[in-house]
Amino acid sequence: MSTSNVLFEIGLEEMPARFIAPTETQLLQKTKDWLVKNRLGYQELNIYATPRRLAVQIIALANKQPDIEDEAKGPAKNIALDESGNWTKAAQGFVKGQGVTVEDIYFKPIKGIDYVHVKKFIKGTSADQILPTFKDVLLSLSFPKNMRWSNRSLKYIRPIKWLVGMNDQSVINFEIEGVRSGKTSYGHRFLAGKFEITNPLDYQKDLEAQYVIASSERRKAEIIDQINRLANQHQWIVDKNEALLEEVTQLVEYPTVFFGKYSEDYLIVPEEALITSMKEHQRYFPVRGENGNLLPYFIGVRNGNDQYLDTVAKGNEKVLNARLADALFFYKEDQKQSIEANNQKLTRMVFQEQLGTIADKVNRVTKIATAIAKQLAFSEKDLAYTERAATICKFDLVTNMVNEFTNLQGIMGEKYARLAGEEEFVAKAINEHYMPRHAKDILPETSIGAVISIADKLDTIIGCISVGLIPTGSQDPYALRRQAMGVIQILQSKNWKLDIESIIRIVIEVYEQSPVDMDDQSVIEAQLMEFIEARMIYLAKEKQISQDMIKAVTHKGIGVIANAFEKAMLLEKKRVDPSFKPTQEALVRVINLAKKAKGTTIDQSLFENQSEHDLFSAFQRTKTDYQVKMLDRVYSEALTLLAVLTPAINAFFEETMVMVENEALKANRLGLLNAIAELVYQFADFSLVEWKQQF
């Protein structure tokens, strides 16, 4: 079969860099789907993209669709032929509809009845006829942000400038929003101009002559290569951050890497700020020496060749120096203000209308953090550090640096606190109290930082919930979900023997002493526990723990979060462990009957058979050891102790009727079962678990 080579190119005003890679993937998939749908074979499909163009190159595209032979079924024989054996109207109508004649009819039996059939031949359509419909593929691309322009109605990523459609040497004609397709493309905006594409096969080569590297991959490789050469030459270490690399690749059509220098004076500014300026604001790669220290150089990527590269580098230096001069100015200005003066300004900064100012928040956080620290039996010294760090944990919010670089909140606080002579633990806790800043972020290392982080987050969560700001669906403006997860992660990692209920009580008490109007406390507590449990369930999923297991271990309250997770993890293994089946079944049976009990009073004189005595003594023997193990959080051993009860429980059920008519006997037996159930409940409500042991 004869083939041809095809090229489509859509020229656009500069597309947003971050959308280009996803658009390439989309264009590839949609082109493949289009080719399959149109039954057009091809050898190779290439996608190209630069800020100003998207292109599809189809190599060895079949010139036409394959012909198809098909069979169509018509009316039954007795309907197709009249009594005299002539073709009826029905038969004639059918063949006409199929584009054949009665001559073509043959009969074929279906379930014993003959039906009219014809062979249909569908001639494949030529590629020439199909190719103009590729326009639909271009129009079907979807972008995260679309725009309109001029008086056009189309919404697209950016205004369309030109269209190329070529089937070998001939133009594929189509039109979008007044732009007609042709052979004319445009090269680099400044280094080249309009040019005619000679052959779809030569697209890359032709464009390169026009100072455009059409392939994203090749541009990226080129940038990496040039950076490496510079780095080797100067013995620099350059972090070729993938996101930044991707962005600069999609900001240029013809990359040339250059380096510039900034004043060494700026190196006293914390490097986080320098790096933010370079990476986020200017899209430069920061440069480090072999010892890891930041050097006063940067690497940039120009859209063009190496002509006048010095001018470009000099211009970029000027911009960066101005930015860093600003940063240095802020850094020095900030240090002239005392922490106390900054804290004072927080009294004018509203945190949330009903929850007061940031100063009010800091005040509450300090009380909460100190109360938690006392519960955790912090030393006097640590207690003092906690109080101090909490008191000044937000002071940097009014500094110039944080105002300018919002992502540096806490980081600047730590540095300024250290410069102001605060204790190391205090300085560190200021930064740590924001952790974890996102789902995968690190957690506070120090206990002081952890306590303040928990206090700050719970203050926000409980405050917001109490004034009715509960997240719904995708609406979570105060990021309460993320903060609740932060609290859970910290409590889990610190492994403190402090239950969440006590911590929440502390927070609520602090709120009660504040001027904030709270709704009914018990309602808030219920909403809060539900909210936290939902976050635990969410986090548990990542550890392959199912929802029913979390429900089972928190049925009597969440308690110590780390314990709940540990028990859940252990039971999750037992869920499918056949050797645990007898124990599980025995305990579930106990629990289910115990639900009918009114108490746990046991009167041994009412025991009637040996199995009751045996179970009671087994319970007595186990109880103390079990409780010690539970307190020591040695859960696997505690579980083994429960398992010891299994034979006694089974013997009891075999020999003893619980639900007897004699009320006293019944109550006594239920009391015994309930006493055992209470033990089990300390671990989990086994009846809430969907056990899956198999033999």
Add this chain to the structure above:
Amino acid sequence: MHVQEMILTLQKHWSDQGCILMQAYDTEKGAGTMSPMTLLRSLGPEPWNVAYVEPSRRPADGRYGDNPNRLYQHHQFQVIMKPSPDHIQELYLASLEKLGINPLKHDIRFVEDNWENPTLGAAGLGWEVWLDGMEITQFTYFQQIGGLEASPVAVEITYGIERLASYIQDKENVFELTWTEGVTVHDIFYQPEYEHSKYTFEESDTNLLFNLFNQFEQEAKQVMEKGLVFPAYDYVLKCSHTFNLLDAKGVISVTERTGYITRVRNLARAIAKLYVEEREKLGFPMLKKEVRSHEHE
């Protein structure tokens, strides 16, 4: 090239493209966009091509005249073309060449920047134009103004005059720029820069400003009810500037900010709607004019 010559060059260039040359609007504002010549006139179906210099006040950027790059008040050269011409990027690049910026000697790039002004319920898509890493121009296709869909779409080009001049004159410090022969930015603007910064950060009467904000808001509403678009809009501009003064002084918190911005936005939305209604009552006169001029041809 002196600042003054730059302005003359840009005026000539855009005048040649059919833009009406306007003067700066006489009410304080944070950006050229807020002039009614942009914000209101970009609305509705009437064609509109205009260029003007706009002194723009950003109280939070005041630095007592100490900072080489930041100003309480800088100048913008503003161009609006509605509907946006197909070759607008080329027209813009040609203006840079007229300012003596040879694109082959520099790195000029269009970097995505989706402009949004929540206080005005306005949003657009476009770029910031980088000249060797320096943002010299905002280039925006308006999509929404005052909460209304922009159709046809106006394109807005905003040159930062001082930024561009610092490049063209190769000066590190904005105050060293020459406005015209023998006159520097320092000569003209140092004192007002210092005084406005001192006023903004130290001397302004916060209570007075809060009251003024409320009063301006009331007046805007009152005038709007009478169907007077332009006077009402002036009071919105005053609200916006008063808010900026309060914000710069740091007396409005992040959460409160949202509340104030919402109040200004509600006014801007109402006025945008009113403007289109009033123009419609007048039968969109600029639209007719265009049709008529075509008829003459």
